[in-house]
Amino acid sequence: MAIPFDVLAEPSRRQILDLLLERPRLVGELTEHLGLTQPGTSKHLRVLREAGLVRVRRDAQRRWYELCPEPLAEVDAWLAPYRRLWTDRLDALERHLDTMPESLDATGEPDVADVPDVADVPDVPDVPDVPDGEAR
Amino acid sequence: MAIPFDVLAEPSRRQILDLLLERPRLVGELTEHLGLTQPGTSKHLRVLREAGLVRVRRDAQRRWYELCPEPLAEVDAWLAPYRRLWTDRLDALERHLDTMPESLDATGEPDVADVPDVADVPDVPDVPDVPDGEAR
DNA sequence: AAGGTTCATGCTCTTGCGGTTATATAGCCG
DNA sequence: CGGCTATATAACCGCAAGAGCATGAACCTT
Numbered sequence: 039m040a041i042p043f044d045v046l047a048e049p050s051r052r053q054i055l056d057l058l059l060e061r062p063r064l065v066g067e068l069t070e071h072l073g074l075t076q077p078g079t080s081k082h083l084r085v086l087r088e089a090g091l092v093r094v095r096r097d098a099q100r101r102w103y104e105l106c107p108e109p110l111a112e113v114d115a116w117l118a119p120y121r122r123l124w125t126d127r128l129d130a131l132e133r134h135l136d137t138m139p140e141s142l143d144a145t146g147e148p149d150v151a152d153v154p155d156v157a158d159v160p161d162v163p164d165v166p167d168v169p170d171g172e173a174r
Numbered sequence: 175m176a177i178p179f180d181v182l183a184e185p186s187r188r189q190i191l192d193l194l195l196e197r198p199r200l201v202g203e204l205t206e207h208l209g210l211t212q213p214g215t216s217k218h219l220r221v222l223r224e225a226g227l228v229r230v231r232r233d234a235q236r237r238w239y240e241l242c243p244e245p246l247a248e249v250d251a252w253l254a255p256y257r258r259l260w261t262d263r264l265d266a267l268e269r270h271l272d273t274m275p276e277s278l279d280a281t282g283e284p285d286v287a288d289v290p291d292v293a294d295v296p297d298v299p300d301v302p303d304v305p306d307g308e309a310r
Numbered sequence: 311a312a313g314g315t316t317c318a319t320g321c322t323c324t325t326g327c328g329g330t331t332a333t334a335t336a337g338c339c340g
Numbered sequence: 341c342g343g344c345t346a347t348a349t350a351a352c353c354g355c356a357a358g359a360g361c362a363t364g365a366a367c368c369t370t
Binding site for chain 2: 111117
């Protein structure tokens with residue numbers, strides 16, 4: 039089964055999942071929160087259903103949509119090998135701050151530039167970053 | 175900063191990240207692996223760059239692209255509240271299997287249907303699942 | 311039976327995205 | 341300098357995705 043990144047790429051669909059994280063909901067309820075039309079909501083729900091991210095229970099004319107988190111495990115699995123990269127960096131930052139507690143950064147933002155590179159570029163004459171395409 | 179799900183939705187871009195997970199690479203190298211044209215690769219790299227997922231170092235005419243995993247932390251953060259849901263289910267499965275080791279499932283696949291529902295639908299007369307839209 | 315809810319589906323329109331081709335830019339080497 | 345290499349950008353195209361509207365289907369209520 040393909041990783042459902044494309045399904046999650048849609049903000050409304052992520053919002054639906056977030057809402058279903060609290061509790062199961064009716065289509066009308068979701069529609070109200072999303073601020074789009076009911077057919078629009080239904081369409082997103084269909085995509086989520088086919089991706090196995092939600093389940094439906096019928097109750098007369100109503101449909102209770104509930105979360106089905108299993109496919110998200112695949113996203114988590116894809117993320118796994120990357121996770122250690124930024125935790126490594128954060129660890130390095132912590133060690134750094136631990137070594138020199140006089141460091142004057144008030145922000146909690148990890149100052150990546152301060153941390154020794156995890157993956158080193160093979161013997162490239164360390165040229166400053168390319169401003170190149172950045173300025174569009 | 176918005177969660178870069180839309181950037182990750184593209185298979186080629188995920189593949190690029192996977193390749194950069196090993197080591198920094200040149201555009202040509204990536205192009206070869208991806209099986210698309212060089213401009214196509216450059217375009218994806220631009221998107222990844224603007225999302226802060228990769229960095230560039232220039233080396234004469236060459237460009238070494240390297241991974242920049244920090245934005246993935248946001249994905250991880252979004253995933254966090256969901257993670258406990260499926261781990262809960264797996265835990266329940268483990269406890270289940272622990273209780274009755276005579277269980278005859280040979281597969282390692284978690285048989286979710288066996289696990290008691292985590293979130294229960296509020297007093298809906300438990301009607302069987304809707305085959306409804308599924309059959310297209 | 312009639313009318314009102316609640317939701318799904320079909321259609322159309324528009325936009326954006328991914329892909330390719332052609333071209334521009336930058337730097338190397340002979 | 342001239343040509344070659346490596347990459348970015350521009351212009352264009354086709355298609356699929358998302359949004360809205362109108363309609364259909366299922367079910368309740370009276």
